Amino acid sequence: MDGLTNAEQREFQSRMERKQMKEFMGMFSNLVSHCFDSCIDDFTTKSLVQRETGCVSRCVQKFMAGSERIGQRFQEQQAQMMNQPPPGSR
Amino acid sequence: MDGLTNAEQREFQSRMERKQMKEFMGMFSNLVSHCFDSCIDDFTTKSLVQRETGCVSRCVQKFMAGSERIGQRFQEQQAQMMNQPPPGSR
Amino acid sequence: MDGLTNAEQREFQSRMERKQMKEFMGMFSNLVSHCFDSCIDDFTTKSLVQRETGCVSRCVQKFMAGSERIGQRFQEQQAQMMNQPPPGSR
Amino acid sequence: MSMFGLGRPQPSSAEKIAAAEQEMDLITDMFNKLQQACMKKCVPREYREGEINKGEGVCIDRCAAKFFDVQLKVSELLQAEAAAKGAGGGGMGFGGM
Amino acid sequence: MSMFGLGRPQPSSAEKIAAAEQEMDLITDMFNKLQQACMKKCVPREYREGEINKGEGVCIDRCAAKFFDVQLKVSELLQAEAAAKGAGGGGMGFGGM
Amino acid sequence: MSMFGLGRPQPSSAEKIAAAEQEMDLITDMFNKLQQACMKKCVPREYREGEINKGEGVCIDRCAAKFFDVQLKVSELLQAEAAAKGAGGGGMGFGGM
Secondary structure, three states: OOOOOHHHHHHHHHHHHHHHHHHHHHHHHHHHHHHHHHHOOOOOOOOOOHHHHHHHHHHHHHHHHHHHHHHHHHHHHHHHHHOOOOHHHO | OOOOOHHHHHHHHHHHHHHHHHHHHHHHHHHHHHHHHHHOOOOOOOOOOHHHHHHHHHHHHHHHHHHHHHHHHHHHHHHHHHOOOOHHHO | OOOOOHHHHHHHHHHHHHHHHHHHHHHHHHHHHHHHHHHOOOOOOOOOOHHHHHHHHHHHHHHHHHHHHHHHHHHHHHHHHHOOOOHHHO | OOOOOOOOOOOOHHHHHHHHHHHHHHHHHHHHHHHHHHHHHHOOOOOOOOOOOHHHHHHHHHHHHHHHHHHHHHHHHHHHHHHHOOOOOOOOOOOOO | OOOOOOOOOOOOHHHHHHHHHHHHHHHHHHHHHHHHHHHHHHOOOOOOOOOOOHHHHHHHHHHHHHHHHHHHHHHHHHHHHHHHOOOOOOOOOOOOO | OOOOOOOOOOOOHHHHHHHHHHHHHHHHHHHHHHHHHHHHHHOOOOOOOOOOOHHHHHHHHHHHHHHHHHHHHHHHHHHHHHHHOOOOOOOOOOOOO
16 A cells, blocks of 8 residues: 555554454354354253253354365465466466 | 534434444345245246235234344343453453 | 535545445355355365356356346336335325 | 434535435345345256246246335335334334444 | 554544444344344244244244353353464454455 | 546545455455355364364365366456457446446
């Protein structure tokens, strides 16, 4: 972001931070939804039973592990794309 | 929102109104999608048949009733959370 | 948009362009997701097999054709709505 | 609209722009929902050919017509509900949000 | 928060407004997710009647209670994970984004 | 880009910022779609253990590779379509929006 004044850089920086926070919150609410949907099916009680609590823990753990692995592949691919001609030139 | 000037409060107020309107429109389009998807399956005619119209009415009614009930539970829980220590301190 | 200054019209114009770009990108990522989900089910190889490539092409082609047809119906309906009394007055 | 609307009898430019944007957003959203709904109902996901065949085309036309009817119906029902509740604030179960 | 925070010891009005907006967005998002989840689990899509019957109502109440529990549980797990990773940046697998 | 671009030969700071934001949004969106797609294809929702096992890991790697291929393929097809239509406005079936 060359050619920005200090004030503009500050503004840009703070927008990026808000975006990251929003992204994180979206991830959080999706994770809650997904693990709830996958693990909770018993509505004869109003508190989580042990089986459900365990399932939610494994669900979160697995999501994080999968997310990390996918993130690695994604970054490799982004790096590779930088060194390639754009799609149209093939 | 202490420490805001009158102009800022006005700006804040009008952003909140736009957000609510956006929220309402999102709810509306989701409701249309959901009730359409649940109730309409006959494409031998191009106008709604009676069975479909009835289904859509009940779908909307039930959604509103469910939404109200869930809203009550949600507000109770929000109120309760205000009086609790944050999750990390358990 | 009457009563806007030139600067405001320029700002409005550029926001609309950003919105269209965002819309287009959303369409693109949804199309990728949809055709991937519909066509790719073999994870014994890491490159697309011929059957998958063909399926993706037809998927994109069909989506575009469907989108165009739906767009026509949508525009007809929008035009018709302009010439009608609002829903509440029936 | 504005709670502190003193001395602002008419919408400002910013408000006009915001209203136009919001209308465009709703139209775009509705088009996307329509498309999703009717592709799901009318076009099988096997993709054996790239064209929309005759049966699929007719199905899409009827599907779009019914989607608009549902849109109208839902809008009427929500208006009736709002009127019944006295047209006060909310009433959507979105208590206070 | 701000990387170039020199001479700005306290949040500006714009920052306060942004924070309040973000909190409202999260609450709204969570309400929508809760509603979607519990309507799916508790209310069959046949729509033979327009009311929420007794069984559905009880199911919704319990579903909401369990949803909050899951929310709390996930929040605790993410905090534990962040603490374990040294509370540095990221660690969510969102490498650099 | 701007229709009224008189006297503005280069992008303003606001436009540069907007472009950078939009690129970041696309990247984030694509990562989320990739994750959703490959978790669905490769990781069963039973959650009997918390780790990604060997088979799931290999599946994720191949799934990601194929996802990128599909992304490239779709991008090529849309460019070809746009070129065929004369690179005029739209052509996406988003008539006028």
